Amino acid sequence: MIRSAVRKAIEKVGYDITRRPLDDTADRYKDFPQESLINRRFYNIGAGEFHHPYWTNVDLANKWYQQVQKQPFLNYDLMALSPLPIASGTAELFYCCHVIEHISDEAVTNLCKEAYRCLKPGGVIRFLTPDAELEYNAYRRGDRDFFHWVHEIEHVANASLQRVFLNHFATQICEYDGQGPGTLKPVPDSEVARIFATLPMEQAFDHFTKQCTFDPDYAGNHINWWTDKKLGKILRDAGFAMVYRSGHGQSLSSALRDLRYFDATHYIRISLYMEAIK
Secondary structure (H helix, E strand, C coil), rough: HHHHHHHHHHHCCCCCCCCCCCHHHHHHHCCCCCHHHHCCCCCECCCCCCCCCCEEEECCCCCCCCCCCCCCCEHHHHHHHCCCCCCCCCCCEEEEEEEEECHHHHHHHHHHHHHHHHHEEEEEEEEEEEEHHHHHHHHHHHHHHHHHHHHCCCCCCCCCCCHHHHHHHCCCCCCCCCCCCCCCCCHHHCCCCHHHCCCCCCHHHHHHHHHCCCCCCHHHCCCEEEEEEHHHHHHHHHCCCCCEEECCCCCCCCHHHHCCCCCCCCHHHEEEEEEECC
16 A cells, blocks of 8 residues: 555656666576586677676677677678588577578578587577568658657658668668668659569569678668568578577577567567577
8 A cells, every 4th residue: 555655756847757677687598507607608690788697699790780789709601601600409599580681581591501510409590581572662651750760760761661661671672761872773653663563572672682792881771571481591591490480579499588678679579580599
C-alpha cells in the first residue's frame, strides 16, 4: 500500500519507476567451457560499439564506422571472401545484426561457410537483417507507415514511397540519398513502379541490387535484400543442418536472448531473424 502511494507520487512529477533486471550473465554462460569465456570465443560480426566481456568484435576498420568502433576488434573485410581469423571448431556463437544487407551474396555465402567451419558442433549463428518480403508487401499495398523510420529523417520525410522502399535495399540508386562520390545514377520512381509491377519479387529486387556495388567509403549503403528463403538456402548450402526462422529475443541460445546486448535495433518490427545450428 505504502509502496503504491510512493510510486504514484513520484510518477506525478514525471518520473517512471521500473525494476532493473538482475545481471544474469553468469547463468546464461554457465554451460560454456571456461576456456571459451576467457578467450572470448563468441563473435559479433559487424559489431560497431558492442562490448561484452565474453565476446570478440569482428569489424572492418573503416572511416564510415570509425566513430562507433571504440572497442578492440578483429579487422576483417567481409567482401574480401577470405577465411575468418578463427581456428576451426573453436567458436561457440556467432551474431550478425543488420550487416548482410550491406554486402554481396558472395560475401554472405563465404561468411556462412566460414562460420560453419569455425563453430563447434552445436554452435549457433544468428542473423538480423531487413525482411525484404515484409517490405515488398508493405510497398505493394501502399503502406507508407510500415517504413516508420523515415519520419525521423528530415530529407526523407516527404520522399515518395518508391524512393523510401528502394533506399532500403539499393541505396546507391535512390534519388533522395546522394551519398557522395561513387553514387550511381538514380532510378526514377516510374522505373521502380514498373519493375515491381511486372517482375516476380526476387527478380525485381535483383534487377536493382545488381546495379549496386560495395563502396567502402559509403559502407552504410544497402546493396542487397534478404528473405528467409534466400538466407536459409545459403545457410543450408554452407552445411548447417538445422536452419530456422526466429524472432525478436527468441533465440534457442540463452546467451543470445539477452536483450541488453542482442536484437537491440530500431528496426525490430521490420527485421528478419534467422538462426542455424551446426
